[in-house]
Amino acid sequence: MAGSTAFGIALLLGVASSMSAQVKVGDNLNMNLNGTLSAGYTADYGNIMSSDHGFTFGGDGDLSGSYYDPNFVSFHVQPFYNQSRANSSFQSISDTSGVNASASIFAGSHFPGTISYSKAYNSEGNYAIPGLSNFTTHGNSDVFSVGWGVNLPDRPTVAVSFQRGANDYSIYGSNSTSQSHSDSFSTSSTYMLDGFNLNASYRYTANDAQIPDLIANQTPEASNTSSNSFTVGVGHRLPFNGSFSVGASRSDTSADYVGGSYSGTIDSLNAGMSFTPFSKLSFGTNAQYNDNLAGTLFNAVLSAGGVLEQSNLNETSHALDVNNYANYQVPAAHLVFSGNVDHREQSIFGSTLSANSFTGTATYSNEFLGGFLNATGGLVENTVSPRSVNSLGWISSINYSRKVFGWDLFGGVNYSQNQQTFLIAYTTSSYGYNAGIGRKLGRASHWGATATGSQTGLTQQSGTTSFNQSYSTALSVKWIGVSGAYAKSSGNGILTGAGVAPIPIPVPIVNPTSIVLYGGHSYSGGIGISPVRRLTISASYARAFSDTTSSTLTSNNRTQMFATRIQYQFRQMYFQAGYTKLVQGFSLAGGPPAMIGSYYVGVYRWFNFF
Amino acid sequence: MVASAILLLFPPTLAARRKTKPQDDITVPRLELEGGRQLLYERSFSNEREVKIKRSFWNKLLDVVAGAPEYHFLVRPYSVVTDSHDRVIVADPGARGVHIFDFAQQKYKFLDRTGGKDTLSAPQCVAVDKQDNIYVTDSDTGKIFVFEPGGKFRRAIGSLKGGEGYFKRPTGIAVDSDRQRIYVTDTLRNKIYVMDMEGSVLQTMGKTGQGNLEFNYPTELRLDGPNLIVVDAMNFRLQVLDRSGTFKYAIGHLGDGSGDFFRPKGVGIDSEGHIYVVEGFNAEVQVFDTQGRLLYYFGEMGTGPGQFQLPTGVFIDHNDRIFIADSYNRRIQVFRYFGQKKPADGGGQ
Numbered sequence: 001m002a003g004s005t006a007f008g009i010a011l012l013l014g015v016a017s018s019m020s021a022q023v024k025v026g027d028n029l030n031m032n033l034n035g036t037l038s039a040g041y042t043a044d045y046g047n048i049m050s051s052d053h054g055f056t057f058g059g060d061g062d063l064s065g066s067y068y069d070p071n072f073v074s075f076h077v078q079p080f081y082n083q084s085r086a087n088s089s090f091q092s093i094s095d096t097s098g099v100n101a102s103a104s105i106f107a108g109s110h111f112p113g114t115i116s117y118s119k120a121y122n123s124e125g126n127y128a129i130p131g132l133s134n135f136t137t138h139g140n141s142d143v144f145s146v147g148w149g150v151n152l153p154d155r156p157t158v159a160v161s162f163q164r165g166a167n168d169y170s171i172y173g174s175n176s177t178s179q180s181h182s183d184s185f186s187t188s189s190t191y192m193l194d195g196f197n198l199n200a201s202y203r204y205t206a207n208d209a210q211i212p213d214l215i216a217n218q219t220p221e222a223s224n225t226s227s228n229s230f231t232v233g234v235g236h237r238l239p240f241n242g243s244f245s246v247g248a249s250r251s252d253t254s255a256d257y258v259g260g261s262y263s264g265t266i267d268s269l270n271a272g273m274s275f276t277p278f279s280k281l282s283f284g285t286n287a288q289y290n291d292n293l294a295g296t297l298f299n300a301v302l303s304a305g306g307v308l309e310q311s312n313l314n315e316t317s318h319a320l321d322v323n324n325y326a327n328y329q330v331p332a333a334h335l336v337f338s339g340n341v342d343h344r345e346q347s348i349f350g351s352t353l354s355a356n357s358f359t360g361t362a363t364y365s366n367e368f369l370g371g372f373l374n375a376t377g378g379l380v381e382n383t384v385s386p387r388s389v390n391s392l393g394w395i396s397s398i399n400y401s402r403k404v405f406g407w408d409l410f411g412g413v414n415y416s417q418n419q420q421t422f423l424i425a426y427t428t429s430s431y432g433y434n435a436g437i438g439r440k441l442g443r444a445s446h447w448g449a450t451a452t453g454s455q456t457g458l459t460q461q462s463g464t465t466s467f468n469q470s471y472s473t474a475l476s477v478k479w480i481g482v483s484g485a486y487a488k489s490s491g492n493g494i495l496t497g498a499g500v501a502p503i504p505i506p507v508p509i510v511n512p513t514s515i516v517l518y519g520g521h522s523y524s525g526g527i528g529i530s531p532v533r534r535l536t537i538s539a540s541y542a543r544a545f546s547d548t549t550s551s552t553l554t555s556n557n558r559t560q561m562f563a564t565r566i567q568y569q570f571r572q573m574y575f576q577a578g579y580t581k582l583v584q585g586f587s588l589a590g591g592p593p594a595m596i597g598s599y600y601v602g603v604y605r606w607f608n609f610f
Numbered sequence: 611m612v613a614s615a616i617l618l619l620f621p622p623t624l625a626a627r628r629k630t631k632p633q634d635d636i637t638v639p640r641l642e643l644e645g646g647r648q649l650l651y652e653r654s655f656s657n658e659r660e661v662k663i664k665r666s667f668w669n670k671l672l673d674v675v676a677g678a679p680e681y682h683f684l685v686r687p688y689s690v691v692t693d694s695h696d697r698v699i700v701a702d703p704g705a706r707g708v709h710i711f712d713f714a715q716q717k718y719k720f721l722d723r724t725g726g727k728d729t730l731s732a733p734q735c736v737a738v739d740k741q742d743n744i745y746v747t748d749s750d751t752g753k754i755f756v757f758e759p760g761g762k763f764r765r766a767i768g769s770l771k772g773g774e775g776y777f778k779r780p781t782g783i784a785v786d787s788d789r790q791r792i793y794v795t796d797t798l799r800n801k802i803y804v805m806d807m808e809g810s811v812l813q814t815m816g817k818t819g820q821g822n823l824e825f826n827y828p829t830e831l832r833l834d835g836p837n838l839i840v841v842d843a844m845n846f847r848l849q850v851l852d853r854s855g856t857f858k859y860a861i862g863h864l865g866d867g868s869g870d871f872f873r874p875k876g877v878g879i880d881s882e883g884h885i886y887v888v889e890g891f892n893a894e895v896q897v898f899d900t901q902g903r904l905l906y907y908f909g910e911m912g913t914g915p916g917q918f919q920l921p922t923g924v925f926i927d928h929n930d931r932i933f934i935a936d937s938y939n940r941r942i943q944v945f946r947y948f949g950q951k952k953p954a955d956g957g958g959q
Contacts, residue, residue, distance in 0.1 A: 444725055478725075572677025605677065 023610040028068040033609040035061030038082075040602015044093070048172075048594045058082030058095070058604075071108025077101045093580055093596045094138045096123040113148040127171055127212075128499030131468040131489025133522040133544035135499070135559050136582055139169025139178075156191035156198075167497075173559075173584035173594035176212035178497050183207075197235040197245075204228050211307065211497050221495060223307045225255040227299075242275035242284075253299060257307045264295040283326035293317040293348045300422075300504045305496030307514070317348040334366035338378075344424050355384045355424040361395060371402025371409075382420060382427065391427060393418035408448075411435040418459055426506045430456035441477070449473040464507045466491025481528045490519035500548065513551045520546025520557075539564035555588035577601040639916035641908055648948040649908065651916050652931065655698075656941040657683035658718040661711050682709060682720045687935040689735040689830075689876065689923035690942055693742040693759070698933060700942060701736040701746055701923075708733055708746055710761065719761045721746075727773050728766040730755055734780070735830060735923070739807075740787035747780040747794060754780060754794060754809070767792070767809035777803070782831035782841065786853065793831050793838060800825040802840065804855070815855040820845055822857040830923065834879040841887075846871040848887065861885065861902035869896060869904035876923035881930050882949045888934065893918040895934065913939055 023031045036059055043053035060080035067073040079099040098120035105113040119142040126134035147161035161184075168179040188201035204227070211221040233247030247270050254263040268291070274284030290296055294317040301307070324341045340359040345352070361378030380393030399412035412434050418427040431454065438448035450472050457465035468489035475482045492507055493500035493516050500518055503510055522544030529537045543560040565578040578600045585593025641649040655661075658681040665673070673679075686704025693699060698711040707722035707730060721744070723730040732750035739745070742759035752775020754767040768776030782795035791812070792805045802825075804813040816825045826844040833839075837858065838851045846864035851857055862871040873890035880886065884905060885898045894909035909918050919938035926932050932945040 570676055571672075571679055573675075607677075 031065030033063045036604045036606050038602055038604030040600055043599045046596035073105050075103040093582055093598050094122055094124040097121045110151045115146045117144045125169055129518055129546050130502055131487055132520050132546055133542045137169040137171045141167040156189050158189050160187045174586050174589040178210055178212045180209035180497055195236055200232045202230050209497050211495050221307050223257040227253040240275045240277040244273035246271040264292055266292040266295045280329040285324045287322045290319040293319040297505050297509055304501050304504045305498055306494035320345040334364055336363045346424050353384055353424055355382055357382050371400055374399045391418045406439055408438040421506050423506050427459045428456055429459045445477040447475045479530045484525040486523045488521040493518055517549040534569040537566045555586050557586045559584040572606040573603055575603050645950050650946050652944040652946050654941045654943045657681050661713055661718040662716055684940045686937055690933045690935050691736050691738055691925045692927045693738045699736050701733040703732040721757055721761050728769050735783050737783045737785045739785040745783055745785055747783045749779045749781055751775045752777040781829045784831040784833045795828045795831055797827050797829055830876050832877045839877050841874050841877050843874055861898055878924040878926040880926045880947050886924050888921045888924050890920055
């Protein structure tokens with residue numbers, strides 16, 4: 001142990017004494033290197049690992065440079081060893097190591113290129129529940145990407161890029177793991193020909209992912225998808241400050257997942273034009289036709305990271321959407337009027353529907369009673385046939401801010417009813433609010449508090465509501481800062497690799513077995529103190545409770561994290577000590593929650609090597 | 611590096627031609643003027659490290675182990691002055707403080723005030739009295755901060771109840787120790803305030819306008835014998851007053867040619883009474899005689915010795931050393947003028 005200490009000190013001094021200016025290798029290679037080296041004592045304990053302690057070393061570096069000229073070749077390499085920025089800054093519960101590297105080639109020419117690579121081992125990550133504190137994960141990841149472009153004057157531009165990535169992680173407190181791999185290739189081109197702006201692109205993506213199902217206790221979902229998409233388009237300027245554009249796209253998607261597969265092609269056409277004949281008036285129209293609405297629904301879920309287990313996705317479906325709009329400003333009255341006429345036709349799941357919507361809104365923005373007021377109100381009329389369903393919708397929002405006797409106040413509410421969703425068979429209603437108050441207390445102190453909340457759901461479908469509210473406050477008095485927050489949320493979601501995500505399409509379309517109901521609350525607090533210059537002491541605590549219910553099972557989940565750190569800077573040395581404790585568990589995983597604690601005492605030194 | 615920083619003049623009295631003097635591999639500007647006069651570039655400095663040249667063994671060891679200290683450096687130097695001990699005092703609104711460089715004693719001090727009632731926010735111009743007390747105008751808070759020679763804060767002139775400042779935008783400042791007067795320019799009020807040493811206003815000079823003793827954004831001040839020289843910035847001229855506020859004469863007019871003013875900044879006087887005016891836009895210093903005739907000018911846009919980027923203040927000490935705040939280059943450049951009675955004894959340091 002003593003030998004390790006001596007080695008560490010010798011290493012620090014040896015590196016320090018070798019400091020020099022920027023390095024030039026040969027006539028053309030210039031490089032700069034700076035970074036940190038750390039040494040310290042750390043101890044870990046917990047119920048999912050064997051306790052250990054000992055001296056440890058870490059560091060990071062930042063090597064940058066160029067060959068011949070930064071516009072010819074420039075590069076950036078950032079290796080790091082035994083780092084974790086999430087908690088105690090160094091040697092916390094996840095000792096991350098890895099490297100980030102990138103290079104820019106011929107950046108100053110007509111043929112610029114970039115190449116980058118990053119890899120991280122044992123890095124901390126998050127697994128999300130909407131509106132609440134995240135669960136903690138740890139895992140590995142790597143990403144490689146390369147891109148090239150051609151930008152010749154008066155010639156079509158070309159851009160080509162390729163990216164390959166992989167990621168795997170496990171969640172503390174469960175045996176669940178997730179793995180994913182992705183490849184993507186894209187190329188695009190633009191060209192201006194006689195005033196016509198031509199563009200075309202191609203993109204290929206392939207993903208395979210295993211989604212952890214720790215809160216449903218089922219076999220982990222797995223999917224393997226690939227898609228090819230092509231787009232072409234043309235645009236041109238029109239009189240009266242106008243423009244038009246037309247485009248077409250084709251997307252082929254195939255997916256395999258546990259219990260099924262999907263293969264489909266989506267063709268879409270779009271066209272639009274807009275005019276601004278006067279600065280106060282603008283209007284235009286847009287139209288889009290899609291020959292595979294069901295496939296579009298599937299892709300929306302896929303893009304959110306989920307898997308949609310639906311049996312009728314291969315049925316014939318299509319959608320047409322024509323939107324006409326106009327905006328008119330009345331600056332003297334601080335008013336803006338907007339109007340929309342929308343016609344939509346959708347054929348899906350064996351039924352054909354069409355809808356006409358007429359929307360009119362007025363917005364007022366001006367100083368009012370010593371503050372500033374922004375208010376919007378409007379009506380929406382929806383007519384859906386052949387069901388002959390007429391509904392009258394409403395849009396309203398009002399926000400006001402003002403300073404009263406030194407208090408900064410703001411508040412706002414919004415309410416909407418019967419707004420059409422992605423599918424015209426459904427409408428949503430929602431409300432939200434936000435409020436805040438703040439005040440400067442003396443010369444170096446400030447207090448503030450905010451509250452926000454919202455609720456939304458399908459108007460005619462019970463059980464689709466999502467709800468969240470949060471409150472926070474912060475007080476700073478000279479060299480002390482204190483903050484606290486409370487959040488509460490509930491709703492419907494789908495499982496993804498990054499956690500539970502809000503459902504991107506109307507709930508009834510999603511197979512009930514894929515839906516996870518979530519609800520919970522979390523609170524957190526923190527304090528930071530800097531009693532003397534260069535000395536900082538901080539502590540934070542966060543705790544979250546949530547219940548998640550799949551089609552058959554309910555899991556009670558909780559996570560709590562406590563971290564404290566003290567740091568003192570002397571010149572380019574930073575003495576620090578920290579303690580971090582994580583407790584995280586899922587009732588469906590069985591067994592007690594995972595508990596990990598970590599202490600650290602050490603020093604790190606910043607170097608400008610050359 | 612070719613130092614073309616010092617440009618030639620085409621003067622009615624002092625003909626000049628440029629020479630360069632090699633120093634290692636750096637060529638420093640040197641201007642030879644009529645009658646054996648010379649103007650030499652001496653050096654530039656930008657941070658605390660350049661003051662503390664000699665360091666003990668233990669300090670060097672500590673540097674190796676813990677790294678070099680965090681040296682203060684010039685951020686946006688605006689005004690410069692020297693005191694009776696040849697300390698160079700620099701007002702730096704970018705650093706929100708005042709730097710004191712004592713090259714003789716190899717000491718450095720940084721004056722700032724934060725957090726209290728009288729916070730130094732934007733130190734603009736600086737002056738010293740006979741006792742080396744330091745007077746700093748703060749264009750942001752509207753006050754004048756007074757520090758003792760050692761750097762201890764003494765008082766804030768113009769500090770009203772509630773922390774507000776009496777002045778709207780104080781900039782130029784000059785101290786007449788013999789008559790116990792402080793002269794301060796309030797740029798937004800287009801006035802010069804004359805106060806006693808306690809800060810009581812005794813007199814104001816000027817009003818808004820373009821005539822004699824009328825100002826349009828006056829900035830720097832300089833006392834020269836019986837005269838008070840005012841940079842009348844947006845009238846593009848200097849106004850020379852006597853110390854009681856009577857107009858004597860003016861120099862300069864708007865233009866972008868030699869001898870014209872476009873963005874006049876600092877003003878200084880050498881031992882022969884020549885008036886040095888920093889022209890911020892052209893990055894040069896124009897030198898006039900007391901009749902307002904252009905004698906010569908030096909400087910150009912750049913980052914090398916004798917080159918400037920947004921130069922602002924100028925001060926000439928009793929040894930005719932010319933200190934120029936090279937604001938955007940974050941440094942003070944030092945030149946030396948050798949008049950007819952002071953033959954040059956060498957080049958730059």
